[in-house]
Amino acid sequence: MCSIGQLAERAGVTVKTVRFYSDRGLLPEAARSGGGHRRYGPDALDRLRLIRSLRTLDLPVPDVRRVLDQDDDLEDLVARQLREVTSRLAALRWREAALRLLAESDCTVRERAERLRLIGTVSFPPGTAAIARFWRCWLPARLPARVAAAVVDRAVPALPDAPTPAQVLAFARLQEFVTGPCAVAGPRAGAGLGVPEVHVPGKGYRPAVLYEGLPEAFELAAAELRAGRAPHAGEALDCFAAVHAAALGRRDTADFRRGLHPLLAAETRVDRYWQLTAEIETPPPGPPEPTPGAADNWLRAALGTTA
Structure with missing residues (x-):
């Protein structure tokens, strides 16, 4: 004793x-x-x-x-604590990058005020719930759940654990884009950002066929983009055109492609979304990793060269 x-x-x-x-x-x-x-x-x-x-x-x-008292497993408690610490570290890194963004010497008073406004809308560490919600609203209402989930998973950017100031700014701008009045108004309702042709009932499109087939075409186009090749006819374009033809119940012919090009050119685009996504996922000075939006642009340009 x-x-x-x-x-x-x-x-x-x-x-x-x-x-x-x-x-x-x-x-x-x-x-x-x-x-x-x-x-x-x-x-x-x-x-x-x-x-x-x-x-x-x-x-x-x-x-x-x-x-x-052996009422709880030490391994589980340590794992939970590790997750909490990791989350706190990520929050600190995002906060540090945000402060560095505001402290940049070449930033004017007006730019600093605008950056401060944008940063005020971001939580640390940030989440992607608003971005996923935007895509669920953007997609056709009757799209099968598994197809919609795959599209959302591919479209929502992976956020870096240790962002640069530029990535923090890009994320803040992206969040403003997906939560702005145009997005909140609801693309399905025909307001704000508008409705792509494929989403409009009665136009002959089968959205599930289109959204299930496009990832393969985008992967093929992404390989061309990584190689620095200009848009051209080939396997990626053939896959892209075939997917659209199948979604419309048509055959992929030269006449079909000539009609598809102006149809796609007139559609509502979210290029700003994909531009910001590329900035978030690719820290400088590396080349941007092709996003689905960049792949889609390449394929449309390739279609224009053959239409």
Whole structure:
């Protein structure tokens, strides 16, 4: 048996610390002396050291108690704490990049005020719920859930853990774009951003066929973009035209392609969205990774060279 002072000395902590853990039931005393002083058993030192280790990891007292009582698995608690720390670090990195954006010496007073306004709409770390909501609104209402989920997953940008100031600004502008009055008004309703031809009922399009087939065409076009090739006829364009023909229940012929080019050229576009997405996903000075929007532009240009 040892006194509270002896236990504190052996553990390298203060008496106040030992008393704190004892009062909260983490370090039960084995007995009391005749004068009412606390006495601790031979296992108290190891238990106290374990408590200190868990607290060093910033585990809350209730979680420490559950580990000590074996009511909760240490591995699960550590994993949860690691997720929380990772989230806090990401928030700090985004906040740091936002501050650097505002501190740039070549930024005018007006630009700084505009940047500050945009940053004020962003949470740290940021989320992509508003962006996903924009796409769910933009897509046709009767698109199968699995197809819609695949489109949204592909369209929503992957946010960097350690962004540059430029990426923070691009994300703030993107969030403003997807939450602005035009987007909120609802593309399906025919307001704001308008409705692509493929989304309009009665126009002959089968949206599910189109959105299921386009990813393959976009991947083929992305390879051409990475190689720096100008739009041209070939496998990517053939796949693109065939998908549109299938969605319209037509055959992919030269006449069909000639009619498809002006049809697509007249459609509502969200080029600004894809431009900002490319800025978010590609830190300078690297070349931008092709987005679905960039692939679509390449394919439309290739269609124009053959139409």
